[in-house]
Amino acid sequence: MSEPPPLLDVTGGSHGLTVAYDHALGLADDYDDAGDRMRAWAADDGAVLLDGDLLESALLSPVTFAEAEAAVLAATSGPEGVLVASVVWETDAVTIRVAVRATLLTDELVARAIDRLDHDLGYVVGYAVGASVPELAVPGLVLGGTFFLIWSQLPDDAKGRLEDATLDELQTWLVAHPEAVQHVVNGSGGLLEGLWDGLVPLGHLAAPDTESAAALLAGLYADGHAHTTPTTLSVPGSDTRPADLSALLQHLSTVNALSSVDHPENNGTIEIQTIRSADGSVRHVVYLPGTDDLTTTPWSQDGDVRDLGTNLLLVSGQDNAYQHGILDAMQQAGIRPDEPVALVGHSQGGMEAAAILSQGSPYHVTTVVTAGSPTAYVDGFPSGTHVLSLENHGDVVPLLDGADNADSAEQVTVRFDDHETTLDRSHGLDSYVAGAGAVEASDDPSIRDQLADLAEQGFVGPADGQEVTSQVFRITRVP
Numbered sequence: 153m154s155e156p157p158p159l160l161d162v163t164g165g166s167h168g169l170t171v172a173y174d175h176a177l178g179l180a181d182d183y184d185d186a187g188d189r190m191r192a193w194a195a196d197d198g199a200v201l202l203d204g205d206l207l208e209s210a211l212l213s214p215v216t217f218a219e220a221e222a223a224v225l226a227a228t229s230g231p232e233g234v235l236v237a238s239v240v241w242e243t244d245a246v247t248i249r250v251a252v253r254a255t256l257l258t259d260e261l262v263a264r265a266i267d268r269l270d271h272d273l274g275y276v277v278g279y280a281v282g283a284s285v286p287e288l289a290v291p292g293l294v295l296g297g298t299f300f301l302i303w304s305q306l307p308d309d310a311k312g313r314l315e316d317a318t319l320d321e322l323q324t325w326l327v328a329h330p331e332a333v334q335h336v337v338n339g340s341g342g343l344l345e346g347l348w349d350g351l352v353p354l355g356h357l358a359a360p361d362t363e364s365a366a367a368l369l370a371g372l373y374a375d376g377h378a379h380t381t382p383t384t385l386s387v388p389g390s391d392t393r394p395a396d397l398s399a400l401l402q403h404l405s406t407v408n409a410l411s412s413v414d415h416p417e418n419n420g421t422i423e424i425q426t427i428r429s430a431d432g433s434v435r436h437v438v439y440l441p442g443t444d445d446l447t448t449t450p451w452s453q454d455g456d457v458r459d460l461g462t463n464l465l466l467v468s469g470q471d472n473a474y475q476h477g478i479l480d481a482m483q484q485a486g487i488r489p490d491e492p493v494a495l496v497g498h499s500q501g502g503m504e505a506a507a508i509l510s511q512g513s514p515y516h517v518t519t520v521v522t523a524g525s526p527t528a529y530v531d532g533f534p535s536g537t538h539v540l541s542l543e544n545h546g547d548v549v550p551l552l553d554g555a556d557n558a559d560s561a562e563q564v565t566v567r568f569d570d571h572e573t574t575l576d577r578s579h580g581l582d583s584y585v586a587g588a589g590a591v592e593a594s595d596d597p598s599i600r601d602q603l604a605d606l607a608e609q610g611f612v613g614p615a616d617g618q619e620v621t622s623q624v625f626r627i628t629r630v631p
Contacts, residue, residue, distance in 0.1 A: 156590035157570040157583075160545060163557065165564035165598025174561075177249065184242055324573060330548045362554035363529060367468035372450040373461030376629040378477030382484060383624045385410060385421065390622035393427050394612045397540075397603060398588040400437070401523055404496050405581035408441040410624070419444040419456045420627040422478065422501075424485040427610060428619040435492040435610045438482065442499025442524075455628040458500055466503045467529050467553050471511070475504050477627030479513055485623050487515055494519040494611045498581055499549055502541070506530050509537060518609055523584035526553035533562040538605045542587050545569035546578035564598045566591055 164170065387407055394400040403425075411418040425437040441458070448459035457474045465472040487493060493515050495505035502525025509517050510530040520539045524547050533539055539562055543550040546569070557565040568587040572578040591599055606612050 160567040370464035378473040380480040385624040407439040440497035440501030457629040481625040528555040539563040
């Protein structure tokens with residue numbers, strides 16, 4: 153058995169920065185409460201000195217009364233008394249709050265500065281291209297015609313070698329520098345604005361961020377409506393509960409194989425696995441494969457619901473036919489509102505899983521697992537839910553929303569590096585099954601809590617004593 157790939161970093165979760173900040177602010181509240189109690193003690197001790205019985209006893213023993221008075225005053229308002237201590241504790245509380253908020257503000261300012269820089273660079277490139285079109289039209293035609301004549305005279309094997317060499321070089325560079333893709337996508341709004349302003353002198357196109365740019369492009373596609381039908385397809389291993397995270401993603405890979413180049417008639421298939429324990433409890437795992445057709449154009453759109461248009465709708469934060477189809481399949485599968493559900497998705501499927509949990513649904517979705525999915529566009533997740541997001545270093549797809557996942561208590565993002573050298577392998581589920589093995593071997597506390605939740609909810613674990621059934625649905629787009 154090969155060694156699991158190394159983990160690069162883990163963010164978010166029960167031991168992430170957001171939770172640490174919350175704990176620090178909670179400590180500041182405790183310091184404030186302690187200061188309030190100390191001031192109350194000082195007031196109580198002052199009242200003791202004015203007690204009538206105590207004042208009368210001073211006549212009988214003035215020396216001891218003076219000693220007692222001095223001791224009480226020292227303990228309450230003296231240099232080392234509780235009144236002074238209360239000020240120190242409350243000062244510490246203020247210091248902690250200022251430090252946390254300054255750190256958060258710094259992080260926000262850095263993020264905004266990067267967003268602004270990416271946007272402005274995109275605008276400059278877009279404007280330069282748009283404004284140069286009229287001037288470069290004639291030279292472009294001449295150069296293009298010359299290139300075409302030269303290209304047409306090359307032997308087929310030479311063309312193939314040139315194409316392969318060019319694509320290999322580009323692919324190798326992208327796998328080694330995936331962060332460049334993230335910055336390009338983050339500046340896509342500026343690119344569209346600049347291109348429009350360069351081409352059209354009048355008017356201005358507003359696309360301040362990636363979501364806005366995606367929304368503009370998504371508007372070119374007709375999303376239509378979902379048509380969800382049960383199928384007679386079966387998935388090997390669907391009658392057994394997955395043993396662990398690796399088995400969960402391995403089963404997702406098997407579901408993903410239903411729709412392929414050789415079987416386009418199965419595009420849009422998903423599986424819903426129902427697990428019944430001996431105690432009568434029921435839970436469900438919904439397996440959501442990724443994009444079937446990434447080359448879809450607005451004029452070539454067909455019944456494939458998992459296409460480029462759906463990706464654009466997701467990044468722009470809009471619902472879509474695939475999402476509606478998933479919820480319809482869950483209804484047809486008989487999932488009850490109180491039964492726990494895990495959504496497990498690859499690529500676009502993980503985007504849908506994150507969106508359904510974030511936006512809410514009629515179902516009790518407690519857990520989401522994503523593999524190679526961009527999820528930074530979602531507006532957070534409900535408290536108490538668990539999201540485990542796996543990202544391979546050489547996989548550019550998780551970066552296609554232009555930002556890193558937020559550090560939140562609910563979501564743990566794990567980045568690993570399986571050292572694949574091609575884009576398709578880096579994004580493939582085989583890489584993510586290997587990454588799941590690295591996750592399971594980790595002792596990171598945030599990861600351990602996520603894996604413990606998967607097991608406690610009954611989504612993974614020993615097969616004994618579990619009755620597992622499965623239904624496969626196909627989701628297509630209709631006008």
